[in-house]
Amino acid sequence: MPEERRQTTAKxxxxxxxxxxxxxxxxxxxLVDQNLKTMLGSTGYxxxxxxxxxxSYLFSGLIACTLAAYIRNLGYNARAQHCxxxxxxxxxxxxxxxxxxxxxxxxxxxHPRLGFxxxxxxxxxxxxxxxxxPIDFGVAEFCSKCKKCAEHCPAGAISFDRDQKExxxxxxWVNDMPKCTVFRTTNSEGSSCGRCMKVCPWNNKEQSWVxxxxxxxxxxxxxxxxxxxxxDDMFGYGTEVVQEYRWWLEWPxxxx
Amino acid sequence: xxxxxxxxxGAVAVLGVIRLLQFSKARDxxxxxxxxxxxxxxxxxxxxxxxFVIINVADKHFKAAGTGAFIFFMVTVLAGVLLAxxxxxxxxxxxxxxxxxx
Numbered sequence: 001m002p003e004e005r006r007q008t009t010a011k012x013x014x015x016x017x018x019x020x021x022x023x024x025x026x027x028x029x030x031l032v033d034q035n036l037k038t039m040l041g042s043t044g045y046x047x048x049x050x051x052x053x054x055x056s057y058l059f060s061g062l063i064a065c066t067l068a069a070y071i072r073n074l075g076y077n078a079r080a081q082h083c084x085x086x087x088x089x090x091x092x093x094x095x096x097x098x099x100x101x102x103x104x105x106x107x108x109x110x111h112p113r114l115g116f117x118x119x120x121x122x123x124x125x126x127x128x129x130x131x132x133x134p135i136d137f138g139v140a141e142f143c144s145k146c147k148k149c150a151e152h153c154p155a156g157a158i159s160f161d162r163d164q165k166e167x168x169x170x171x172x173w174v175n176d177m178p179k180c181t182v183f184r185t186t187n188s189e190g191s192s193c194g195r196c197m198k199v200c201p202w203n204n205k206e207q208s209w210v211x212x213x214x215x216x217x218x219x220x221x222x223x224x225x226x227x228x229x230x231x232d233d234m235f236g237y238g239t240e241v242v243q244e245y246r247w248w249l250e251w252p253x254x255x256x
Numbered sequence: 257x258x259x260x261x262x263x264x265x266g267a268v269a270v271l272g273v274i275r276l277l278q279f280s281k282a283r284d285x286x287x288x289x290x291x292x293x294x295x296x297x298x299x300x301x302x303x304x305x306x307x308f309v310i311i312n313v314a315d316k317h318f319k320a321a322g323t324g325a326f327i328f329f330m331v332t333v334l335a336g337v338l339l340a341x342x343x344x345x346x347x348x349x350x351x352x353x354x355x356x357x358x
Contacts, residue, residue: 040316208311235312236319244316
């Protein structure tokens, strides 16, 4: 091993562990889009699905680490919370930061414009900040009527219940996590799964007046939510696979 | 492109209003306010339909574009014929004005 490389390794091993975050009063949340066009070209559970997630995890982690380093340089404590290195549960942090509401999937917070086509990272810190507040833009009403993700979930893991239930002290739609996990890890048609994200009427198309009118109405009335879902189905949004956007090569033998 | 289209549809709207005013003046019968509202609604629907199709074609939602084109086009044509009858622009039963002497 070259000398300079050995020195770097030695220096890294001398580093003290990053302090635990439990006592940091603030959290800064980062969302990174998973890329609409790639999602439109995918079935939601083919070869690109896992990479879409991990690409966004990578960039959200990069942002979180950079931000945490910057805050530490200011003289405060900060810890980046990112994929494979979380010490906080992200959905409550996303909701508290006003970046979304809990969706029917039970584990994904839905952003007003991104839907849940995102991956999140965070920075916990003691840097004094002015906190945002949770937002309510009608997702509970919308998800209670739509149920499109539940209809299209290949594992049948998403609840069809109309109302949220109390789970561990929180009201949410409770999905069948083992079913979801088993499907994602044994998916013989691709890598992982994001079918619920792919079909969700909130994030399965580009931003335009068409989409804005639909989500605006659907977030205000249950009847409009049902209508939006039916119109979404009629126009083929969410379930279509746009061949022009398939930039990757499938490798079906890999998943068997 | 969308700015050019917005300008184009605005220009067509102005020309349409001028043409309707000239038409009603020539017939010496002013159009009622609810007819103007109906014409405006029809024009809005038509422009919305064209916009919907353009947006969906641009984003490669071809099923949405095709279905949308069918629905918007059908309603536009039917409502257009109805409006043309209402305003008097289109009247298939209008007499030619010539009288035939027995």
